[in-house]
Amino acid sequence: MSPTDREIIDRVTSGDRRAFARLVDRHKDKAMTLALRMLKDREEAEEAVQDAFLRAFNALSRFEWKSSFSTWFYRIVYNVCSTSLSRRGEDLTISLQDEGEAPATELRDSDPTPEMDLELADIARVIREEIDLLPASYSSVVTLFFLQEMSYAEIVEITGMPLGTVKARLFRARAMLKKAILRRTNEKAVVTGVRGIAAAFL
């Protein structure tokens, strides 16, 4: 049985520095996904994750288990990435005040009924591409919620955003993804239709 995060951290704090490698192996890929979705640059994302691990290591003796290690660590990753974005002139906190709860729009009968009429592999590819295209403030929340399977409360703790903002960003991000999937489905339908017409005439 593999040791828990707590057991590894206990070993590290009692002097076994090399045990930290297991913690790195365990969290590096998910941290990389979060960093890459925020920074949109592979090299920069890897540097950010590396920096986050070093910061975590240096602060490990002060970690008080008020939250899980992963929540604490992803907060570090998020902060490192936010700092990088600020250096680029992109600020995650912009318009936070403007974002309240998500609007409670009721469905209308005139709205088209959504259908996920794409092959499974296409859906995975489209979603990955579309998440990568989302602004950092949205893709980070989507990644934490769906990939890391974190609760709203944990996302609030990691990002420092108010609960309403987290919910609003998640709602809007999903709406963007939904729109993208439907657009791709329509494109596919158009292509299929054109091919059908072409085949009928040839």
Place this chain on the structure above:
Amino acid sequence: MHLTEKEIQALADQTIDSSRKTELLNHAASCKRCAAELSFERSLAQAIRTTPIHKTSLQFTSKVMGQVDPGFRNSLVFRMFGGVGRLIAMAAVLGVIAYGLTLNVPGTSDASQGPASVLFGEISSYYDSAKEFLTSRSAQVNQTVDQRASGQGMQILAMTFVVLIALGLLDRFVFRHFVRMKM
């Protein structure tokens, strides 16, 4: 009356209050429009959850550990042996391919051998020469250097060097490229 998008998302994520859950699910069960929306949201959520994650580079842990623990030498050892291991693996694979290509199919003559077979034949003959050269060299260790043997030795060294460079280039530009693509 239909459900709101917010309610549908909350149902799909199972973050809805338990007090309202039954009421909303009952509505979705009797309303085709809302049922379709709920089904779409569930599929979308599932698809996002199963999106492949991005991986770090192969040496990432070694890099971090090298900074965490200056005495950590595994990174160097790992990289060295990792690299040699890949070269050996590639050499083995290339060997098997070359062996397969050089197999004499009944009814075919030597003249029908392809360029890979010819190349493999060349490499084999150089290594046969190497074996011969080392045997003869050990017998002549205290004698004057034989000009012919020396020339042959240079050829063998050059061939070894070329093969190693080729494997290195394959590793750098083909193998690692595919590893990165997979990630």
